[in-house]
Amino acid sequence: xxxxxxxxxxxxxxxxxxxxxxxLPADFKLPILVVLHIGDHNNDxxxxxxxxxxxxxxxxxxxxxxxxxxxxYFAPPNYHMMVEDDETISxxxxxxxxxxxPSIDVLFExxxxxxxxxxxxxxxxxxxxxxxxxxxxxxDYGGTTLVENPENAVASIMPKAALSETNVDxxxxxxxxxxxxxxxxxxx
Amino acid sequence: MEQNKSSxxxxxxIEIPLFLEAVYQKYSYDFRDYSKAHVKRRLLHRMSIxxxxxxxxxxxxxxxxxxxxxxxxxxxxxxxxxxxxxPDFYKSFRENVVPTLKTYPFIKIWHAGCSTGEEVYxxxxxxxxxxxxxxxxxxxxxxxxxxxxxxxHGIYQTxxxxxxxxxxxxxxxxxxxxDYYTLKYGSIKFDQALSxxxxxxxxxxxxxxxxxxxxxxxxxxxxxxxxxxxxxxxINLFHESLVHSGHLCLGSKESLRFTQHEHSFxxxxxxxxxxxxxxx
Numbered sequence: 001x002x003x004x005x006x007x008x009x010x011x012x013x014x015x016x017x018x019x020x021x022x023x024l025p026a027d028f029k030l031p032i033l034v035v036l037h038i039g040d041h042n043n044d045x046x047x048x049x050x051x052x053x054x055x056x057x058x059x060x061x062x063x064x065x066x067x068x069x070x071x072x073y074f075a076p077p078n079y080h081m082m083v084e085d086d087e088t089i090s091x092x093x094x095x096x097x098x099x100x101x102p103s104i105d106v107l108f109e110x111x112x113x114x115x116x117x118x119x120x121x122x123x124x125x126x127x128x129x130x131x132x133x134x135x136x137x138x139x140d141y142g143g144t145t146l147v148e149n150p151e152n153a154v155a156s157i158m159p160k161a162a163l164s165e166t167n168v169d170x171x172x173x174x175x176x177x178x179x180x181x182x183x184x185x186x187x188x
Numbered sequence: 189m190e191q192n193k194s195s196x197x198x199x200x201x202i203e204i205p206l207f208l209e210a211v212y213q214k215y216s217y218d219f220r221d222y223s224k225a226h227v228k229r230r231l232l233h234r235m236s237i238x239x240x241x242x243x244x245x246x247x248x249x250x251x252x253x254x255x256x257x258x259x260x261x262x263x264x265x266x267x268x269x270x271x272x273x274x275p276d277f278y279k280s281f282r283e284n285v286v287p288t289l290k291t292y293p294f295i296k297i298w299h300a301g302c303s304t305g306e307e308v309y310x311x312x313x314x315x316x317x318x319x320x321x322x323x324x325x326x327x328x329x330x331x332x333x334x335x336x337x338x339x340x341h342g343i344y345q346t347x348x349x350x351x352x353x354x355x356x357x358x359x360x361x362x363x364x365x366x367d368y369y370t371l372k373y374g375s376i377k378f379d380q381a382l383s384x385x386x387x388x389x390x391x392x393x394x395x396x397x398x399x400x401x402x403x404x405x406x407x408x409x410x411x412x413x414x415x416x417x418x419x420x421x422x423i424n425l426f427h428e429s430l431v432h433s434g435h436l437c438l439g440s441k442e443s444l445r446f447t448q449h450e451h452s453f454x455x456x457x458x459x460x461x462x463x464x465x466x467x468x
Contacts (some may be wrong), residue, residue, distance in 0.1 A: 063412055063441050079412075079441055082225035085201070090223040091412045091441050094266050110225040113198075 002144065002184055003118040004067065004083075005030045006111045008104030008134065010037035012125035012154025014046060016174055018053070020124075021072060023178035026055035029185040030120070032072040033061070033081065033089075033111065035102045037126070040077055047074050065089045075102035082110035098130035108134025117142030120184050122177065124148045126158025132165040139166045144184055146170040148177065203243035204228060210247050215257055217331070218394045219264055221418035230263045258334075265332045266413065267303045270348060271365070272310045273408070274440050275358035280460040282360050285435050286318050289404065295324045296402040298429060300393060301410035302328035305339025306352075309368070310359075311406065312382040317362045321385060327400060329391035340388045342378035349376065393422050398429045405430060409439035416446050423447040427465065436463045 009016055013036045021032070036043065043060065051058040054072070061073035067087045075081035079091040080102050097103035108121055108131065121138035123131045125148060139145050145168040150156035152173060162168065172180055204227065208220045219227060231243060238256075240246040249256050272278050289295055302308050308328045315321040330336050356365040369376040391399065393410065405426050411419050426436055427449050436453060438461040444450045453463035 062445075063443065064416060064446060076441055082223070082229070084223060084225050090225055092223075092226050092229075092266065093268050093409045093412070093439075094226075094229075095268055106229070110229065113225065113228065 001118065002030055002120050002187065004111060004115045005032045005120045005122065005181060005185070006108055006134075006138075007032060007034045007122045007124065008108065008126070008131040008158075009035075009124035010100075010126035010128060010130070010155070010158060013037070015154065016124040016148065017050065019174050020178045020181070021050060021056065021058070022054045024054070024056055024181065026070070028056060028182070029069055030181075031067045031069050032056070033067070033075075033083065033107060034072060035075045035081065035104045035107050035131075037100050037102075037128075037130070038077060042077055043074055061089045061091075063089065063091050075107065077102070080106040082106060083114045084110075085114050087114065098128050100128065100130045104131035105134040105137075109137045112137045112141040112143060115141075115143070119143035120146065120181070122146045122148075122181070123159055123162040124174070124177075125153040125155045127155045128157060129161040131158055132161040135162045135168065136166045139168070144169050146172060146177065146180065146184075149173050200228070200232075200243055203247070204231060207231070207243050207247045207250070210251055211257070211260070214251055216395060217261065217392070221394070221415045222264070223413050223415060226413050227264065234260060234263045261332055262334065265303075265330075265335070266409075267332070267335050269303045269306045269409075270355065271306045271352035272355035272359040272361075273307060274460075275355045275360075277408075277437070277440065277460045277462075278310065278314060278359035280457045280462060281437065282314060282318065284456050284462060285404070285437075286314075286320070288433070288435070289320055290318070292403055293323065295320065295404065296400060297324055297326045297404045297406070298400065298402045299326060299328040300391070300405060300407040300426075302330050302336075302339055302388070303332075304335045304344075305342060305388070306344065307406070307408065308339060308386060308388075309342060309378045309382055310356075312386065313356075313361070313365075313368055314359070316382065321382075324385050326386040327391075327402070328386050328388050330388075331390065331392040331394075333390055336388045336390060340383070342380070342383060343375050344378075346371070346374055346376055393425065394418065398425060400429065401431055402429055402434065403431055404435045404437070406437045407439075408437065409442070411442045412439060420447045423449050427452060430465045432465060432467045434465045436465065437461060438463070 058072040082090045147159045150159040456462040
């Protein structure tokens with residue numbers, strides 16, 4: 001059984017997440033950790049808005065939060081978000097990775113260390129290479145990898161970079177992703 | 189049946205605790221209660237640039253080579269900082285802490301984990317503009333002697349100067365940031381009058397004790413690297429060091445949650461993480 005889901009995206013990510021997250025059911029079995037690049041801006045209003053239109057409970061992550069199923073945790077601006085081996089969240093103000101803090105690579109790698117082959121990693125639309133290394137790490141640990149089809153993504157660089165690093169399990173159109181995630185959330 | 193990989197412990201997760209124990213035994217620097225993901229990431233980075241085949245291999249090196257240990261200290265301490273980092277914090281500090289500080293005849297301040305000192309100079313500028321600097325004694329501490337040297341000299345690269353200026357203005361700065369430094373050879377050097385009241389000193393929050401009773405503690409973006417036990421220990425240390433009604437300022441993503449002293453402090457500005465020690 002999978003234990004967690006991680007999602008990384010940048011340009012076009014607000015819209016993409018609005019398509020995926022509200023389509024997930026209230027009894028969705030996995031916790032979701034999200035890195036969305038939005039520069040120095042805070043994401044309070046987006047998180048609130050998304051929470052309002054979703055059945056899952058969505059918030060900006062806090063340090064030492066226990067990672068619980070049915071909850072969605074957004075990385076705060078200007079901090080890397082990591083998963084500890086006791087399934088809690090930690091932050092780091094370390095250097096940017098691919099000009100990004102939070103970085104998708106940092107989240108995905110630490111999540112792979114903890115959840116190993118019971119992790120699902122998703123890369124959506126975006127404008128840089130962040131996430132490609134992280135998704136590869138998830139695959140190396142035996143996890144499941146999914147990338148939005150770059151042909152139809154708002155920005156293709158991020159999904160393309162991910163596809164060039166890893167032999168990913170699923171390449172899907174944006175509107176097909178939530179159903180696949182529901183399937184993966186209950187799969188043995 | 190497919191082997192369940194989550195039940196297999198990676199060798200590295202056996203090796204890292206042994207490595208940290210070796211570092212502690214040999215050099216008395218204690219990283220055993222740091223956030224594991226943070227330590228693992230930094231050690232893997234060093235392992236990769238040093239071309240070590242394993243953490244055990246690197247352990248052999250660190251036990252025998254002090255210079256290598258010094259490099260490792262750099263890896264494990266995060267020294268990313270900037271002038272007036274989180275300007276809203278400084279703005280709130282001016283509004284909510286300065287009025288109390290003005291009631292003290294003499295003000296002792298502990299800036300714990302000061303790194304390369306940008307935030308120490310930021311605070312000194314703020315205190316000067318509020319007419320308080322001359323009655324302050326600031327202890328700026330870090331466990332990393334290399335960064336303390338940089339902090340003492342107060343010389344910084346100009347590449348982030350634009351950001352520093354913007355932060356200063358957003359923080360409620362009353363003058364021009366350029367009034368406080370001289371520009372030379374592509375670097376800026378802060379006016380030494382700012383650091384006249386600052387003592388830069390080697391202090392390790394993990395292994396050292398209370399060294400003074402202070403009116404104000406700033407410790408921003410240090411606790412995030414610690415596990416709950418260590419956070420608790422350090423908050424105890426701060427509680428013990430503060431006078432009654434003394435202020436504690438943490439980083440924007442840090443809190444007193446899960447510590448023994450969660451209720452021993454009152455919120456002054458919950459969002460900017462400014463707290464005040466309760467009486468009793």
